[in-house]
Amino acid sequence: MEKESIEINGEKIVFFVQRKNVKNINLKVNLDKKVTMSIPMKMDIETAKEFIKKKAEWIKKQQNYYDSFTEKKENISFEDGETVYLLGKQYKMKIISDIKNEILIKGKYFEIHIKEKYIGNKKYIRKVYDKWIKEYAVGVLTDQVKKYQTELKKYNIKVPKIEIRQMKSRWGSCLPSNNKVIFNLNLIKTPICCIEYVVLHELSHFKYPNHSKSFYNFVTIFMPDWNVRKKILDEEFMGVV
Numbered sequence: 407m408e409k410e411s412i413e414i415n416g417e418k419i420v421f422f423v424q425r426k427n428v429k430n431i432n433l434k435v436n437l438d439k440k441v442t443m444s445i446p447m448k449m450d451i452e453t454a455k456e457f458i459k460k461k462a463e464w465i466k467k468q469q470n471y472y473d474s475f476t477e478k479k480e481n482i483s484f485e486d487g488e489t490v491y492l493l494g495k496q497y498k499m500k501i502i503s504d505i506k507n508e509i510l511i512k513g514k515y516f517e518i519h520i521k522e523k524y525i526g527n528k529k530y531i532r533k534v535y536d537k538w539i540k541e542y543a544v545g546v547l548t549d550q551v552k553k554y555q556t557e558l559k560k561y562n563i564k565v566p567k568i569e570i571r572q573m574k575s576r577w578g579s580c581l582p583s584n585n586k587v588i589f590n591l592n593l594i595k596t597p598i599c600c601i602e603y604v605v606l607h608e609l610s611h612f613k614y615p616n617h618s619k620s621f622y623n624f625v626t627i628f629m630p631d632w633n634v635r636k637k638i639l640d641e642e643f644m645g646v647v
Contacts, residue, residue, distance in 0.1 A: 409422055425447050431446075443458075492516070494600070497511065497514060498514055502517055539594065542594060547568060561613050569586060577590050580608040596639060
């Protein structure tokens with residue numbers, strides 16, 4: 407991709423151009439606010455810049471929207487009515503005083519039951535939430551790893567050790583020499599179809615420790631629509647990494 411920029415009303419817009427065998431310009435603002443566009447092979451950059459000028463207001467609107475969208479997914483202040491993401495679904499948070507700590511999913515609500523004496527202590531509530539979400543993620547990811555390892559064991563892929571942690575720039579990582587896979591805790595916020603893709607992707611690295619054509623052909627055998635699932639992660643959930 408070619409990196410370009412243009413200044414409009416004193417504000418700089420950076421965008422990335424990819425030349426493709428297309429007839430029209432295709433413009434997109436990703437969840438990370440990156441502006442990308444595909445243009446016909448013979449189109450000059452000045453024409454592309456003029457198109458960006460015309461779309462400047464729309465670009466800014468999309469970037470502002472993604473700012474608030476990402477913030478909702480990343481920052482939890484533990485207030486009633488706040489949005490919580492789990493397996494790609496949105497829930498409304500309820501903080502409830504109770505005799506014991508417990509988290510329950512009831513319809514459209516994410517209920518955090520907290521011992522009465524800690525009901526106003528947000529640090530304590532966060533610890534309860536963090537412990538629960540990690541245990542939940544371990545359960546979901548362990549089940550998915552076992553499911554796909556059963557399909558892959560004929561390729562001599564064994565059940566790996568699983569580690570869940572916060573990761574800044576990736577959904578998962580495979581360490582073949584340690585027979586271990588690491589998953590981003592925030593993966594649990596994405597739809598199950600995306601979790602399945604990341605699990606299969608990382609397990610496939612035990613056979614192909616690269617991103618070669620052979621690797622993707624192998625993934626396609628077990629998940630023909632992997633690219634659709636990857637697109638959901640890239641376009642709708644990139645901000646949670």
